[in-house]
Amino acid sequence: MLELRNVSKSFGQKQVLQEISLHVANGEFVSLIGPSGSGKSTLFSLIGGLLAPDAGDIYLNGEEITNKRGFISYMPQQASLFPWRTVIKNVLLGQELQGKKDHKRAEAMLERAGLGDVIHAYPHELSGGMKQRVAFIRALLSPQSLMLLDEPFSALDEFTRTDMQKWLLSIWEDYEQSILFITHSIDEALFLSDKIIILSVNPAGIKEVIKVPFNRPRDGDLLLSEEFLQWKKKIIDVIQV
Structure with a gap:
């Protein structure tokens, strides 16, 4: 590795x-x-x-x-989510940069993380812990x-x-x-x-x-x-x- x-x-x-x-x-x-x-x-x-x-x-x-x-893939100390992108669009960013997006897997992981109800919310609507979960899933979804x-x-x-x-x-x-x-x-x-x-x-x-x-x-x-x-x-x- x-x-x-x-x-x-x-x-x-x-x-x-x-x-x-x-x-x-x-x-x-x-x-x-x-x-x-x-x-x-x-x-x-x-x-x-x-x-x-x-x-x-x-x-x-x-x-x-x-x-x-x-x-x-990288996850910094701060969540560093793009404020103009929804939760689902933030977590798909790494895949998007590689030219492919797996919406089904992203939605399943957000659901597993207890974020299924906020996939279309924006970062300012989330708590600190929720933002960190979104950032981790974004890193995990990157190829x-x-x-x-x-x-x-x-x-x-x-x-x-x-x-x-x-x-x-x-x-x-x-x-x-x-x-x-x-x-x-x-x-x-x-x-x-x-x-x-x-x-x-x-x-x-x-x-x-x-x-x-x-x-x-x-x-x-x-x-x-x-x-x-x-x-x-x-x-x-x-x-x-």
Whole structure:
């Protein structure tokens, strides 16, 4: 699926990323965590082709995509829906740009997300959680096999955020696209991921890769289990070293 080989990036005299090598397998959910300023968003820009690395190569499904665009779908921190497009037209945007639209599948996914009654509504008529669900479905419907999610729930309140995490898992487990997910929340990374990549800072390198041991499907009770808290402590210890 996705492979980064010794990717480095500097801005002027400041080196942000140093020889980053990582792998995301087909259907795998991988989270990136690390201190603010550790280069997580820069890494996304490199994978998406918005920036070119100073050194290293990026591959997707065996094809080199270094400094090439159009190979990934992306969901930012804010929903970034077009205000003049209805919900159904927003979620079909990625497919539309590729020259094809699957209305039936889009409507079925919106119905599954509890948005069946608002498919013809506009973004200003939706709550924050509803907007994020629309943005996620738009990314999921895009034809690319890899999704990059950049702290998509950070602006939500705690209760809505927990609901969105559970909802995301329930939808993703049906479609099993590969996801690379940025978060500052250890709880969120542990609950959602198959694998967690911990970044250092100044410049960013990979401190450790942790295989998450929890079986799927997962539910909210996991967050309160002793095993979950033990793994959370292990990750905190790695970050603080």
